[in-house]
Amino acid sequence: MSKNKAPAKSAAAKPELDLSVYMKELGLAARRAAGLMAAAPSDPKNRALLALARRLRSAGSGLAKANAKDVAAAKKAGLAAPMVDRLKLTPEIIETVALGCEQIAAMPDPVGEISGLKRRPSGISVGQMRVPLGVFGMIYESRPNVTIEAASLAIKSGNACILRGGSEAIHSNLALAEIVSAALAEAGLPTTAVQLIKTTDRAAVGLLITAPEAVDVIIPRGGKSLIERISAEAKVPVIKHLDGNCHSYVDAEVDFDLALKVIVNAKTQKVSPCNATESLLVHVESAADFLPIIGHLLADKGVELRGCPRTLALLGPIKGAKIRAASEADWSEEYLALILSIKVVDSLDEAIEHINRYGSHHTDAILSSNHANAMRFLREVDSASVMVNTSTRFADGFEYGLGAEIGISTDKLHARGPVGLEGLTSLKWVVLGQGEVRR
Amino acid sequence: MSKNKAPAKSAAAKPELDLSVYMKELGLAARRAAGLMAAAPSDPKNRALLALARRLRSAGSGLAKANAKDVAAAKKAGLAAPMVDRLKLTPEIIETVALGCEQIAAMPDPVGEISGLKRRPSGISVGQMRVPLGVFGMIYESRPNVTIEAASLAIKSGNACILRGGSEAIHSNLALAEIVSAALAEAGLPTTAVQLIKTTDRAAVGLLITAPEAVDVIIPRGGKSLIERISAEAKVPVIKHLDGNCHSYVDAEVDFDLALKVIVNAKTQKVSPCNATESLLVHVESAADFLPIIGHLLADKGVELRGCPRTLALLGPIKGAKIRAASEADWSEEYLALILSIKVVDSLDEAIEHINRYGSHHTDAILSSNHANAMRFLREVDSASVMVNTSTRFADGFEYGLGAEIGISTDKLHARGPVGLEGLTSLKWVVLGQGEVRR
Numbered sequence: 077m078s079k080n081k082a083p084a085k086s087a088a089a090k091p092e093l094d095l096s097v098y099m100k101e102l103g104l105a106a107r108r109a110a111g112l113m114a115a116a117p118s119d120p121k122n123r124a125l126l127a128l129a130r131r132l133r134s135a136g137s138g139l140a141k142a143n144a145k146d147v148a149a150a151k152k153a154g155l156a157a158p159m160v161d162r163l164k165l166t167p168e169i170i171e172t173v174a175l176g177c178e179q180i181a182a183m184p185d186p187v188g189e190i191s192g193l194k195r196r197p198s199g200i201s202v203g204q205m206r207v208p209l210g211v212f213g214m215i216y217e218s219r220p221n222v223t224i225e226a227a228s229l230a231i232k233s234g235n236a237c238i239l240r241g242g243s244e245a246i247h248s249n250l251a252l253a254e255i256v257s258a259a260l261a262e263a264g265l266p267t268t269a270v271q272l273i274k275t276t277d278r279a280a281v282g283l284l285i286t287a288p289e290a291v292d293v294i295i296p297r298g299g300k301s302l303i304e305r306i307s308a309e310a311k312v313p314v315i316k317h318l319d320g321n322c323h324s325y326v327d328a329e330v331d332f333d334l335a336l337k338v339i340v341n342a343k344t345q346k347v348s349p350c351n352a353t354e355s356l357l358v359h360v361e362s363a364a365d366f367l368p369i370i371g372h373l374l375a376d377k378g379v380e381l382r383g384c385p386r387t388l389a390l391l392g393p394i395k396g397a398k399i400r401a402a403s404e405a406d407w408s409e410e411y412l413a414l415i416l417s418i419k420v421v422d423s424l425d426e427a428i429e430h431i432n433r434y435g436s437h438h439t440d441a442i443l444s445s446n447h448a449n450a451m452r453f454l455r456e457v458d459s460a461s462v463m464v465n466t467s468t469r470f471a472d473g474f475e476y477g478l479g480a481e482i483g484i485s486t487d488k489l490h491a492r493g494p495v496g497l498e499g500l501t502s503l504k505w506v507v508l509g510q511g512e513v514r515r
Numbered sequence: 516m517s518k519n520k521a522p523a524k525s526a527a528a529k530p531e532l533d534l535s536v537y538m539k540e541l542g543l544a545a546r547r548a549a550g551l552m553a554a555a556p557s558d559p560k561n562r563a564l565l566a567l568a569r570r571l572r573s574a575g576s577g578l579a580k581a582n583a584k585d586v587a588a589a590k591k592a593g594l595a596a597p598m599v600d601r602l603k604l605t606p607e608i609i610e611t612v613a614l615g616c617e618q619i620a621a622m623p624d625p626v627g628e629i630s631g632l633k634r635r636p637s638g639i640s641v642g643q644m645r646v647p648l649g650v651f652g653m654i655y656e657s658r659p660n661v662t663i664e665a666a667s668l669a670i671k672s673g674n675a676c677i678l679r680g681g682s683e684a685i686h687s688n689l690a691l692a693e694i695v696s697a698a699l700a701e702a703g704l705p706t707t708a709v710q711l712i713k714t715t716d717r718a719a720v721g722l723l724i725t726a727p728e729a730v731d732v733i734i735p736r737g738g739k740s741l742i743e744r745i746s747a748e749a750k751v752p753v754i755k756h757l758d759g760n761c762h763s764y765v766d767a768e769v770d771f772d773l774a775l776k777v778i779v780n781a782k783t784q785k786v787s788p789c790n791a792t793e794s795l796l797v798h799v800e801s802a803a804d805f806l807p808i809i810g811h812l813l814a815d816k817g818v819e820l821r822g823c824p825r826t827l828a829l830l831g832p833i834k835g836a837k838i839r840a841a842s843e844a845d846w847s848e849e850y851l852a853l854i855l856s857i858k859v860v861d862s863l864d865e866a867i868e869h870i871n872r873y874g875s876h877h878t879d880a881i882l883s884s885n886h887a888n889a890m891r892f893l894r895e896v897d898s899a900s901v902m903v904n905t906s907t908r909f910a911d912g913f914e915y916g917l918g919a920e921i922g923i924s925t926d927k928l929h930a931r932g933p934v935g936l937e938g939l940t941s942l943k944w945v946v947l948g949q950g951e952v953r954r
Contacts, residue, residue, distance in 0.1 A: 331950070
């Protein structure tokens with residue numbers, strides 16, 4: 077990004093770097109570190125996390141200068157102001173990230189837990205032990221604090237990781253990676269447990285996602301096109317997070333006040349996250365009374381309403397509001413903007429069918445005071461998060477108590493929804509015998 | 516396979532079949548069925564399984580004739596006798612398969628269980644519900660009883676499945692699929708929950724594994740080359756089962772009698788399964804006493820021994836035994852034959868390193884009376900099944916109490932080792948609120 081001569085430590089100063097050799101070395105080092113991390117007890121892992129928090133807080137001007145370099149380069153390159161803002165490591169952001177490390181240190185160690193140990197008729201006892209996945213590769217954009225979130229989750233879960241941040245944050249990320257290394261060394265853990273790819277060469281991503289011998293899973297965080305490209309080209313499993321076309325459904329029996337409050341929150345509290353509601357379904361028995369009120373509330377917040385014919389008829393004109401007919405394409409749309417599609421449905425069945433057909437299996441909520449309907453919605457809506465009487469905006473690793481999230485999965489295998497420490501582990505079988513043999 | 520004119524019901528009689536249209540219809544039907552199966556309570560699922568067992572036992576001459584057709588064609592085509600045997604649906608095999616259906620009916624329903632429901636500071640309660648994956652595709656060879664195993668696991672786990680058996684078993688599989696359909700119909704479940712691909716056209720496999728809109732996961736069961744080809748070409752996640760290069764390690768402190776009994780079993784009880792031991796590691800302190808005894812026992816069973824230099828020196832000549840030096844390639848070999856590689860190691864560390872480097876992360880066992888060593892082996896050996904003082908041959912869904920296994924995974928994501936009902940499900944997040952909103 078920067079047109080200035082890069083400092084000696086930056087890969088930009090080493091055009092002679094042999095990328096495939098470099099990536100192979102990174103992979104080998106990660107594999108070796110993964111073995112040591114998997115065997116590491118909780119104590120050094122937690123000490124590394126606390127050291128990381130301390131070192132982040134006292135990083136001072138070194139980190140600030142690196143970050144300033146990225147911010148200056150981004151401004152010079154004409155990046156939009158929100159993008160530049162996302163790059164900034166303010167003292168508040170550093171404090172939040174440091175607190176996150178301490179919270180993860182305080183959580184129970186997921187590794188080593190043996191569950192379900194049962195005696196079998198043959199005499200052997202069979203159970204499952206939670207173990208790290210090994211090495212994960214993380215590919216992300218802009219926000220440099222993701223570097224610390226990924227590092228702290230890797231350390232606690234006993235994995236090694238190879239991180240590939242955005243080129244616009246390379247100096248910040250290099251500085252953060254050095255702080256992570258120092259924290260690992262201080263706790264006696266391998267510094268190669270967390271490695272940042274030091275070059276901004278795009279070919280590094282291609283090498284990373286096609287190296288199953290080095291990487292067990294790839295976690296991309298970024299735009300849909302990035303994730304689709306990675307999924308298409310990867311030879312390593314990918315924990316994908318595609319779009320969030322989230323629904324809120326207002327049932328026939330419902331507490332209107334509750335539903336109004338929740339839907340305004342789900343749509344407008346923040347429109348850019350993937351868990352914001354993009355589509356409102358209303359049972360026909362509630363529609364006549366509910367739609368005009370929610371229409372006014374949302375219009376007041378500047379939300380454009382795109383309705384089915386019945387919705388348009390019931391909404392009527394609302395002063396100053398943008399209201400238009402929804403097209404077929406609207407039902408599948410993830411707006412990430414002050415826009416909401418609205419459809420009147422005749423039954424809970426129609427709502428469930430609509431969500432399973434047009435939704436993105438991310439997060440969907442029912443607003444209902446009918447227990448049987450709430451339970452059916454929970455069971456039959458095929459989404460990573462299903463909710464009753466609350467805002468889809470809660471679909472989040474912190475809100476779920478995971479301590480942090482490495483990503484949100486819209487896949488069905490392995491992990492669905494917010495992925496925290498447990499999503500970075502899997503279960504292996506443990507068999508304890510006393511000389512039993514197979515007959 | 517057969518050169519006879521096929522009966523009207525067989526796809527072989529319909530050369531005009533448009534494969535891509537047929538596969539698309541199969542996929543759509545599977546998706547629709549999956550929604551109904553996911554919502555189905557335990558009772559109809561169990562009734563379908565019991566009906567299936569009853570119908571298998573009373574299938575009589577219809578099934579026998581279809582099976583005889585496959586067996587005759589296989590003989591005519593010159594298939595090896597063991598391959599022909601694997602095709603046969605003897606009364607004993609049918610009884611075993613029917614019993615399997617009844618056992619699965621008697622197991623707890625994995626679907627719908629909500630675990631870990633916890634109140635969060637925001638007021639919402641967050642937990643996880645076990646749900647079916649949706650549609651799985653199963654690709655397998657020869658043994659027609661796999662058709663029933665897959666069908667019964669699909670029914671119990673609330674999934675739909677699309678089955679692709681070997682062309683050599685097509686008539687048996689078609690007859691079995693009709694029995695499954697009748698059992699589903701009897702219980703009021705969609706008959707398209709279990710669909711067998713009715714054509715032996717190889718292109719059907721290519722269409723199946725590249726249809727993420729129709730299939731959530733592919734489970735191949737067969738030779739390594741089949742699985743590697745499917746993994747390379749699939750656009751759908753694959754639960755892979757590659758090779759089983761299983762180790763048994765004899766520690767320094769060990770009950771010799773126990774170790775001798777277990778290792779003879781692990782190597783010779785049956786040599787063709789993937790969980791048979793292929794490599795023996797012996798701690799140097801046990802080697803001098805242990806190797807000559809185990810060498811004689813294994814030689815008596817006709818096992819060829821391929822040793823490292825220290826092994827060869829300690830074994831000495833054994834009358835009638837095939838003994839030779841192990842090459843580097845031997846350490847990675849899955850023999851599936853009366854052959855065993857043997858290496859003397861200096862420490863537990865060396866044993867663990869060797870297994871993690873040369874093994875296939877399938878199943879590995881330690882024979883030891885030292886608790887700390889046993890625990891280290893369990894933690895640090897990175898395999899789907901890790902065992903203490905018992906035979907690697909126990910790595911099996913039935914032996915683990917899974918009721919049945921749909922396959923054995925050598926992957927690290929989602930499911931490791933034997934995959935039963937739980938491996939055909941995943942966890943979605945359930946959030947229960949009382950009008951909470953995100954701040």
